[in-house]
Amino acid sequence: MRAMKAMVTLAEIEAAQRRIAGYAIRTPLQPSPVLSRHVSAPVYLKLESRQTTGSFKLRGATNAILALDQEARSRGLVTASTGNHGRAVAHAAKALGARVTICLSALVPRNKVEAIRNLGADVRIVGRSQDDAMDEVERLVRAEGMCFVPPFDDADIIAGQGTLGLEVIHDLPQATMVLVPLSGGGLAAGVAAAIKGRCPTVKVIGLSMERGAAMAASLVAGAPIEVQEVETLADSLGGGIGLGNRHTFSMCKELLDDVILLSETEIAAGIRHAATIEGEVIEGAGAVGIAALLAGKIRPGGPTVVIVSGGNIDPAAHRQIVETTEVGVMP
Numbered sequence: 001m002r003a004m005k006a007m008v009t010l011a012e013i014e015a016a017q018r019r020i021a022g023y024a025i026r027t028p029l030q031p032s033p034v035l036s037r038h039v040s041a042p043v044y045l046k047l048e049s050r051q052t053t054g055s056f057k058l059r060g061a062t063n064a065i066l067a068l069d070q071e072a073r074s075r076g077l078v079t080a081s082t083g084n085h086g087r088a089v090a091h092a093a094k095a096l097g098a099r100v101t102i103c104l105s106a107l108v109p110r111n112k113v114e115a116i117r118n119l120g121a122d123v124r125i126v127g128r129s130q131d132d133a134m135d136e137v138e139r140l141v142r143a144e145g146m147c148f149v150p151p152f153d154d155a156d157i158i159a160g161q162g163t164l165g166l167e168v169i170h171d172l173p174q175a176t177m178v179l180v181p182l183s184g185g186g187l188a189a190g191v192a193a194a195i196k197g198r199c200p201t202v203k204v205i206g207l208s209m210e211r212g213a214a215m216a217a218s219l220v221a222g223a224p225i226e227v228q229e230v231e232t233l234a235d236s237l238g239g240g241i242g243l244g245n246r247h248t249f250s251m252c253k254e255l256l257d258d259v260i261l262l263s264e265t266e267i268a269a270g271i272r273h274a275a276t277i278e279g280e281v282i283e284g285a286g287a288v289g290i291a292a293l294l295a296g297k298i299r300p301g302g303p304t305v306v307i308v309s310g311g312n313i314d315p316a317a318h319r320q321i322v323e324t325t326e327v328g329v330m331p
């Protein structure tokens with residue numbers, strides 16, 4: 001039944017908000033005086049980098065697992081992410097007492113493997129690519145009847161991510177623009193549905209890196225397409241949207257007012273600005289909104305919210321970016 005309906009509704013997002021209360025925290029909306037002066041409009045940062053597990057992914061993962069009935073949950077959960085989704089699923093499963101298996105390829109760094117293992121997940125190292133890890137997920141679903149928790153293209157995941165949009169529009173009802181990082185589109189679809197459900201005139205802009213942005217390329221092409229994945233500072237924005245995409249492509253097509261692409265230099269400037277001016281450690285994917293404002297690629301006409309989606313960055317990489325002498329904008 002559910003597969004027939006592409007769009008996630010405001011009512012489903014409101015239900016998700018009630019469901020995940022107590023599991024995910026309500027993150028702060030912090031004014032940025034320096035960015036406000038830079039763009040001559042009030043700018044606020046929605047700090048999901050301070051969310052439990054370091055990204056918004058906990059919202060969708062928790063909502064999706066809570067939506068499963070006890071029988072499905074008791075069969076055990078499984079997913080194959082190397083990053084924030086895997087950590088969120090491992091955390092939510094632990095909080096809800098569900099057995100969870102996270103499949104990782106041998107290329108995943110040891111510190112990430114340990115972080116997921118420390119949450120009590122059964123970690124399986126299989127093959128040397130994300131595709132190999134996904135093959136193992138499919139095998140576990142078939143052979144052991146485990147329940148797959150998808151990363152973005154799922155109504156409960158989208159509704160969970162959308163709860164962040166409800167918080168934004170509650171805290172800043174006068175907002176005229178919201179900037180949202182865009183990869184598979186679970187975050188952008190959920191946030192746009194929440195914001196436009198409450199305030200239809202607010203502009204919602206998606207932000208990706210210049211190279212290897214699958215949703216951006218698919219929106220231009222008019223249908224889901226594959227793009228080559230390349231290394232980027234915004235590592236959490238990599239990966240495809242699925243050629244059989246059911247929800248996020250049509251929702252992004254319908255609800256996003258524009259998509260803006262950022263260069264690696266611009267993303268680095270966003271990370272650096274967050275650290276030196278705002279006092280926030282954020283990862284590349286979380287920095288694209290700040291980067292777009294610093295680069296003058298977006299000119300807000302009124303109060304603007306930048307969604308800072310995550311903070312999980314390797315400390316050594318962060319130090320190197322911040323210590324580079326080039327500066328974004330001075331106070």
Ligand SMILES: *Cc1c(COP(=O)(O)O)cnc(C)c1O
Nearest residue numbers: 084183184185186187285309310
């Ligand atoms: C997953 C992720 C995104 C992108 O979310 P999608 O729902 O895949 O578009 C953005 N930022 C961070 C930090 C993420 O972990």
